Amino acid sequence: MKNFQFYAPTRVFFGKGEYVRTGEILAGYGYTKIMLHYGGGSVIKSGLLAKVKESLEKKGISYVEFGGAQPNPRLSHAKAGIDICRKEGVQLILAVGGGSTIDSAKMMASGTLADCDPWLFVTKERVPMAALPIATILTLAASGSETSSSAVISNDESGLKRGFNSDFNRPLFSILSPELTFTLPPYQTACGIVDILMHTLERYITVPNFFEPTDSMAEAILKSVIASGRVAMKEPENFEARATLMWAGSLSHIDLTGLGKEYFMISHQLEHEISGMFPHVAHGAGLAVVFPAWCRYVYQKNLPAFCRYANRVWDIPMDESNPEKNALAGIEATEKFFREIGMLLTLRECGIGEDAIEEMAEKCTFFGKRKLHSVVVCGKNEIMDIYKLCL
Amino acid sequence: MKNFQFYAPTRVFFGKGEYVRTGEILAGYGYTKIMLHYGGGSVIKSGLLAKVKESLEKKGISYVEFGGAQPNPRLSHAKAGIDICRKEGVQLILAVGGGSTIDSAKMMASGTLADCDPWLFVTKERVPMAALPIATILTLAASGSETSSSAVISNDESGLKRGFNSDFNRPLFSILSPELTFTLPPYQTACGIVDILMHTLERYITVPNFFEPTDSMAEAILKSVIASGRVAMKEPENFEARATLMWAGSLSHIDLTGLGKEYFMISHQLEHEISGMFPHVAHGAGLAVVFPAWCRYVYQKNLPAFCRYANRVWDIPMDESNPEKNALAGIEATEKFFREIGMLLTLRECGIGEDAIEEMAEKCTFFGKRKLHSVVVCGKNEIMDIYKLCL
Numbered sequence: 001m002k003n004f005q006f007y008a009p010t011r012v013f014f015g016k017g018e019y020v021r022t023g024e025i026l027a028g029y030g031y032t033k034i035m036l037h038y039g040g041g042s043v044i045k046s047g048l049l050a051k052v053k054e055s056l057e058k059k060g061i062s063y064v065e066f067g068g069a070q071p072n073p074r075l076s077h078a079k080a081g082i083d084i085c086r087k088e089g090v091q092l093i094l095a096v097g098g099g100s101t102i103d104s105a106k107m108m109a110s111g112t113l114a115d116c117d118p119w120l121f122v123t124k125e126r127v128p129m130a131a132l133p134i135a136t137i138l139t140l141a142a143s144g145s146e147t148s149s150s151a152v153i154s155n156d157e158s159g160l161k162r163g164f165n166s167d168f169n170r171p172l173f174s175i176l177s178p179e180l181t182f183t184l185p186p187y188q189t190a191c192g193i194v195d196i197l198m199h200t201l202e203r204y205i206t207v208p209n210f211f212e213p214t215d216s217m218a219e220a221i222l223k224s225v226i227a228s229g230r231v232a233m234k235e236p237e238n239f240e241a242r243a244t245l246m247w248a249g250s251l252s253h254i255d256l257t258g259l260g261k262e263y264f265m266i267s268h269q270l271e272h273e274i275s276g277m278f279p280h281v282a283h284g285a286g287l288a289v290v291f292p293a294w295c296r297y298v299y300q301k302n303l304p305a306f307c308r309y310a311n312r313v314w315d316i317p318m319d320e321s322n323p324e325k326n327a328l329a330g331i332e333a334t335e336k337f338f339r340e341i342g343m344l345l346t347l348r349e350c351g352i353g354e355d356a357i358e359e360m361a362e363k364c365t366f367f368g369k370r371k372l373h374s375v376v377v378c379g380k381n382e383i384m385d386i387y388k389l390c391l
Numbered sequence: 392m393k394n395f396q397f398y399a400p401t402r403v404f405f406g407k408g409e410y411v412r413t414g415e416i417l418a419g420y421g422y423t424k425i426m427l428h429y430g431g432g433s434v435i436k437s438g439l440l441a442k443v444k445e446s447l448e449k450k451g452i453s454y455v456e457f458g459g460a461q462p463n464p465r466l467s468h469a470k471a472g473i474d475i476c477r478k479e480g481v482q483l484i485l486a487v488g489g490g491s492t493i494d495s496a497k498m499m500a501s502g503t504l505a506d507c508d509p510w511l512f513v514t515k516e517r518v519p520m521a522a523l524p525i526a527t528i529l530t531l532a533a534s535g536s537e538t539s540s541s542a543v544i545s546n547d548e549s550g551l552k553r554g555f556n557s558d559f560n561r562p563l564f565s566i567l568s569p570e571l572t573f574t575l576p577p578y579q580t581a582c583g584i585v586d587i588l589m590h591t592l593e594r595y596i597t598v599p600n601f602f603e604p605t606d607s608m609a610e611a612i613l614k615s616v617i618a619s620g621r622v623a624m625k626e627p628e629n630f631e632a633r634a635t636l637m638w639a640g641s642l643s644h645i646d647l648t649g650l651g652k653e654y655f656m657i658s659h660q661l662e663h664e665i666s667g668m669f670p671h672v673a674h675g676a677g678l679a680v681v682f683p684a685w686c687r688y689v690y691q692k693n694l695p696a697f698c699r700y701a702n703r704v705w706d707i708p709m710d711e712s713n714p715e716k717n718a719l720a721g722i723e724a725t726e727k728f729f730r731e732i733g734m735l736l737t738l739r740e741c742g743i744g745e746d747a748i749e750e751m752a753e754k755c756t757f758f759g760k761r762k763l764h765s766v767v768v769c770g771k772n773e774i775m776d777i778y779k780l781c782l
Contacts, residue, residue: 240603260406
């Protein structure tokens with residue numbers, strides 16, 4: 001095992017109706033003026049926003065509203081929010097929504113207290129030295145952003161979509177009420193399931209190194225998500241299934257399933273170029289295309305991990321004489337599950353042709369400036385090979 | 392599932408040799424004067440203390456030493472430490488040792504900034520409003536105190552041993568280097584294994600309520616600890632086994648394995664009276680006596696949980712027609728494992744006779760002021776019945 005750090009300071013309030021306590025929780029921390037940040041119409045239509053406002057007003061907490069966060073959150077949107085935070089003297093940003101809304105809030109939180117373009121945090125030319133605190137009310141089990149140090153943001157000008165990690169990105173608290181996900185369209189639920197699985201899988205299947213408590217907890221989470229995912233797709237109002245997906249989503253991205261291991265999140269890097277260039281592809285949908293292709297590209301280089309995955313997660317009996325067969329059976333089971341919950345498995349099905357591949361590979365290597373490490377080292381040529389397997 | 396809160400803000404530095412970075416880590420936080428708190432001779436003999444001091448001196452961090460923490464930490468010791476912290480203007484208490492050393496540090500941390508007898512925090516007559524930060528370098532995988540909000544303290548005057556929970560008890564950071572446990576006597580390793588298992592088991596087997604991600608992670612941790620425990624008993628310098636025990640110990644008491652469930656830690660309550668009155672019994676050793684007896688007392692009232700435990704943790708095939716047999720097989724497997732690692736299983740083997748039982752039951756009910764809830768409600772009579780099963 002590798003030495004590691006673990007840090008997950010976000011306080012989680014989990015369960016039915018917890019969001020009606022938003023005002024009380026904020027008052028407990030002493031905040032008096034916040035930004036209420038959200039996306040489109042669903043939090044308004046569902047009545048959630050009205051209930052949150054009522055809870056704030058009850059405790060005398062004033063708020064400035066800032067809606068309009070979009071999937072694949074844009075830098076320009078965050079910049080507009082930064083102006084409001086500064087002008088209004090906002091003390092905390094409360095994001096009500098899914099990963100995109102939360103990630104926008106993270107960018108605003110660091111940007112408000114910075115004297116530079118916040119995109120420099122993304123390019124790593126600058127490091128945030130302070131940030132407004134953020135909090136979340138989650139409406140979509142998927143990104144894990146509600147507890148993680150990660151944010152993903154797209155630059156409107158360059159079209160680049162990039163991750164930005166910082167301890168300042170960790171929410172002060174997150175409110176997780178599973179019933180808020182009952183009304184999600186099935187496709188969004190399915191994309192969320194893939195995203196949650198991938199946050200664990202990308203830590204679990206890496207270069208050959210095992211750390212038993214980490215790996216067995218990863219398997220526990222993967223199996224819980226697969227079983228609950230099946231239930232939630234059939235019974236969208238099944239509370240236990242929705243609760244399992246929501247909590248597994250938060251656990252999958254606080255690194256619990258990667259501690260002691262070496263990992264690179266390569267499918268996430270490959271996917272960012274797909275949804276970055278083709279925003280009609282949801283992040284989870286892109287992952288469902290990329291991950292099986294990457295598996296097929298590398299599995300022979302790490303048979304022990306792929307065999308363990310097949311056996312422990314998919315209950316595929318081990319044929320010791322044929323590890324390749326075992327490994328492939330696990331990959332096939334993954335594809336079958338993705339298909340079962342309604343995912344497309346190829347770029348072509350997503351409306352993306354071979355002509356896009358070279359540009360995606362260019363962007364993914366930061367125009368030749370980086371190689372991706374994960375079981376095998378991938379430069380532009382290897383990345384193009386993987387994208388071709390996605391066709 | 393029940394609504395829950397999750398909060399685990401301690402930053403963990405895990406891995407070989409991490410303790411040589413102590414000074415660097417403290418300097419990163421900005422501390423310049425700390426208390427170095429430890430127990431008896433083992434941290435001196437092993438050379439650990441000297442290395443920690445060297446690391447502090449390198450970074451110009453001054454320290455006041457306070458040794459002498461003992462198993463079943465005493466209030467009088469903590470009070471002596473509080474005087475030193477106040478007189479010396481200590482900014483942070485660094486505990487180097489196991490649960491007892493850490494728990495003493497927790498009592499000192501709250502006591503230093505309080506204007507009352509810190510025992511009032513234990514009796515819940517007062518609540519700490521502030522505390523010095525604490526940090527730990529762990530030398531024993533057992534209590535989970537290095538990441539938990541718990542402390543257990545014994546009052547020298549009354550002989551009472553009680554728990555004290557507060558978010559102020561959560562260490563700012565903990566340094567976990569598994570090789571520091573290589574030289575533990577086998578009996579202490581074994582007591583630690585039992586304590587770690589029990590922190591998970593007491594959350595896992597409760598009243599009949601399941602929450603899949605929590606329960607399956609509990610099973611992953613239990614299985615990891617049992618397998619690694621066996622290895623560590625035979626090969627005390629097996630790094631992976633020691634690392635698994637250490638990390639599982641920290642995970643077992645941050646509540647990850649109890650979230651969404653209703654639990655009461657009744658075996659811990661029953662055990663506190665044993666080691667409280669008979670300090671020659673280590674906490675883990677007392678738990679190995681109490682838990683199987685409690686299981687036999689309640690298992691018929693929660694067969695689904697006991698059957699799941701037998702099947703998922705001990706791989707006992709399910710006989711659907713005879714759940715009692717399944718449940719008992721799981722309890723027997725537990726006893727067999729405890730025996731295998733060298734635990735005693737009865738009070739008499741520990742040198743405690745039937746005559747002690749009434750006094751222990753009296754103390755355990757706070758002299759009639761509380762009942763213990765766990766599958767069945769236990770007053771003094773029920774507690775005496777369980778202690779009798781321990782004979």
